[in-house]
Amino acid sequence: xxxxxxxxxxxxxxxxxxxxxxxxxxxxxxxxxxxxxxxxxxxxxxxxxxxxxxxxxxxxxxxxxxxxxxxxxxxxxxxxxxxxxxxxxxxxxxxxxxxxxxxxxxxxxxxxxxxxxxxxxxxxxxxxxxxxxxxxxxxxxxxxxxxxxxxxxxxxxxxxxxxxxxxxxxxxxxxxxxxxxxxxxxxxxxxxxxxxxxxxxxxxxxxxxxxxxxxxxxxxxxxxxxxxxxxxxxxxxxxxxxxxxxxxxxxxxxxxxxxxxxxxxxxxxxxxxxxxxxxxxxxxxxxxxxxxxxxxxxxxxxxxxxxxxxxxxxxxxxxxxxxxxxxxxxxxxxxxxxxxxxxxxxxxxxxxxxxxxxxxxxxxxxxxxxxxxxxxxxxxxxxxxxxxxxxxxxxxxx
Ligand code: ADP
Ligand code: MG
Numbered sequence: 001x002x003x004x005x006x007x008x009x010x011x012x013x014x015x016x017x018x019x020x021x022x023x024x025x026x027x028x029x030x031x032x033x034x035x036x037x038x039x040x041x042x043x044x045x046x047x048x049x050x051x052x053x054x055x056x057x058x059x060x061x062x063x064x065x066x067x068x069x070x071x072x073x074x075x076x077x078x079x080x081x082x083x084x085x086x087x088x089x090x091x092x093x094x095x096x097x098x099x100x101x102x103x104x105x106x107x108x109x110x111x112x113x114x115x116x117x118x119x120x121x122x123x124x125x126x127x128x129x130x131x132x133x134x135x136x137x138x139x140x141x142x143x144x145x146x147x148x149x150x151x152x153x154x155x156x157x158x159x160x161x162x163x164x165x166x167x168x169x170x171x172x173x174x175x176x177x178x179x180x181x182x183x184x185x186x187x188x189x190x191x192x193x194x195x196x197x198x199x200x201x202x203x204x205x206x207x208x209x210x211x212x213x214x215x216x217x218x219x220x221x222x223x224x225x226x227x228x229x230x231x232x233x234x235x236x237x238x239x240x241x242x243x244x245x246x247x248x249x250x251x252x253x254x255x256x257x258x259x260x261x262x263x264x265x266x267x268x269x270x271x272x273x274x275x276x277x278x279x280x281x282x283x284x285x286x287x288x289x290x291x292x293x294x295x296x297x298x299x300x301x302x303x304x305x306x307x308x309x310x311x312x313x314x315x316x317x318x319x320x321x322x323x324x325x326x327x328x329x330x331x332x333x334x335x336x337x338x339x340x341x342x343x344x345x346x347x348x349x350x351x352x353x354x355x356x357x358x359x360x361x362x363x364x365x366x367x368x369x370x371x372x373x374x375x376x377x378x379x380x381x382x383x384x385x386x387x388x389x390x391x392x393x394x395x396x397x398x
Contacts, residue, residue, distance in 0.1 A: 314341075
């Protein structure tokens, strides 16, 4: 964590990039970085500041992310294609080393939070549709216009835009920026300059006039937690985290994706492309609608997580065609020459539409409609999966 080569320990009030950005509070972290809500004093707006760990490999990864996100921003001048917008980047020297920092638009809660706050019961199909549309617009843009495979699509990496987002609407959100390092532990002790004081007062007055719901400091970026409902939250969302993304013609990693969202061709080692993102997308859509992971593989007695994963896929989607099962560099580890799993013998087939009705109490038409949408994206043959553009035309979304 916070040591040489690791995270940068920031505090509210810390300034970055020659004083331009002021850290407000930590809003997230990953294996590579910590992410802060920051105030951009140059443009009077809130932004997200992703501070990468400092070791050389992390710096490298961040520069790669900057390269991809720059292409994303360049190809989408109006910022309407449902992918995170990069605003700036710089290096920050701290006690643990040099940290590459990305400045991006500030977004709201992740889909993971959305799923959790609905107590893992699903969020209703009309909301699922709305989110699916946004994510598909983002994927179509990445795939067909830019040639980028995300490779780590999962609920944590899709963030909601919200109507009470201080980045968009600081006044209505009732959020006043910390412009200086707090004295002691009290935010109340903040010393601010005259012009900054004016800014704060103006913001307060405007808030008092608008009798809209206000969000406290702690609520920013965690609206769902406070509200426990979805009123006032637009379900537009954006794809984030390009730390693992790649140009389709410059693949490096053999193993991609987070376990539960991993496509079968990645497990058996038969090469991957854009369609691996489509598989992950279908897993996310199922999770939004039901609150449960589509596939939750485990290390079981006598069989690996990979084998359990392949077995779960087949139980829901039917047997993997032998030709596909035998096409990977690791096929022989899992399958015998008949295309059957070596160490998992009895599969209990339970097709997707039946699971929706019998386990999740979907009505027959709802189950059929949703399964019709998802099923083609979960084709074992990657080249037979629909593209994002084709998914966008599916009747279920329209
Ligand atoms: P990592 O590459 O370290 O996983 P991410 O880019 O996924 O970093 O960011 C980690 C977390 O920080 C995200 O899951 C999210 O909760 C939060 N986060 C990242 N970017 C933003 C943003 N633009 N607005 C709001 N929160 C963000
Ligand atoms: Mg991440």
